Amino acid sequence: GHTRRIFHEHRAEAHDFTENSIYIRDLSDAYKADLGGPFDFVLFEISPASLGKIADDAEMPGVTSLSVETASKDIVLANLARALIPALEKPDEANALFVEQMTTAIGTYLVQRYGGRPTVASDRSGSLSRTHEDLAKSLLLENLDGNVSISEVAQMCNLSRGYFIRAFRETTGMTPYQWVLRERIDRARDLLRTSKTPLAEVAIACGFADQSHFTRVFAGIVGTTPGNWRRNT
Structure with a gap:
């Protein structure tokens, strides 16, 4: 809900950032802008190494950057960001599994939507094997307080984090966080x-x-x- 005049080397551009607007840019670039009006936003900073890991987990290797977007509307990304607000407002009550699950969903969406590469259908089954399902549930039950990360459970199953979340949901009908919450x-x-x-x-x-x-x-x-x-x- 604000206006922003962004200065480039030889020109300036004015943009209206309305509700559900997003802004994707390279944080290493020199940047100068005048902002007008009060507004609320959620900022995600993703390092190149993290972006590469996200892309690998999403089975889209090779994504090294995101396309620039300025004041574009993206309801999906906006709502994913909103889902994290309660955890940001009350970090003491935030469940680590939920936060990791949401950041994985956000990262996967970003590389798929703005990574500049077509999404390739995986040739792997969409469900967990019985062995992996039993192992994952056992690890999650042993750590109902949330002291285990999705990455750790996925690693024990020899799966990427993104694939594990999708396969767990396909197998159980719930995300890992929803399943843990029900068990608690x-x-x-x-x-x-x-x-x-x-x-x-x-x-x-x-x-x-x-x-x-x-x-x-x-x-x-x-x-x-x-x-x-x-x-x-």
């Missing part, structure tokens, strides 16, 4: 049903930042608060 809530319900453990302790035992965080997530998935669910069970 299932564990919480077991504790609520079979013990008198205080809600605050249940929250910590199931990997939530605190009771408030636990209550919000539980209510969002189950439809009622943990206390109400325990009393009515």
Whole structure:
């Protein structure tokens, strides 16, 4: 929601950045601009090494840069960025699996949409093998507090991070983060049903930042608060 006058060596260009506008540029280039009006934005800085890793994970090797875009509309990228805002606002409650999953989705989208190369269909199966599925679930269950990264699980399965996320979703119908969240809530319900453990302790035992965080997530998935669910069970 602002205007920006960008100065080049021999000219200047004025642009209107409306809602859902994006701006892709090389941060190593000399840059000068006048900005008019207040605005909110999310900035992603991607190093060349990270871009290459993202491209490899997306099975698009060879992408070394992104096409320049100035004040272009991109609803998909804007909404992916918005999905990260709660994690940025409350980093203590942010689940590492969710953040990594979202940044992977953003990176994959960027190289596919702006990498300048056609997307090549993979000849690999879209699902995890039973062995990889069992191994991935076992690792995730052992780390329901989110202290394992998608990259680590994918590496144990000898798969790229991007492919692992897609294959896990194809196999289970859920992303790794959604699956872990469901398992954490299932564990919480077991504790609520079979013990008198205080809600605050249940929250910590199931990997939530605190009771408030636990209550919000539980209510969002189950439809009622943990206390109400325990009393009515």
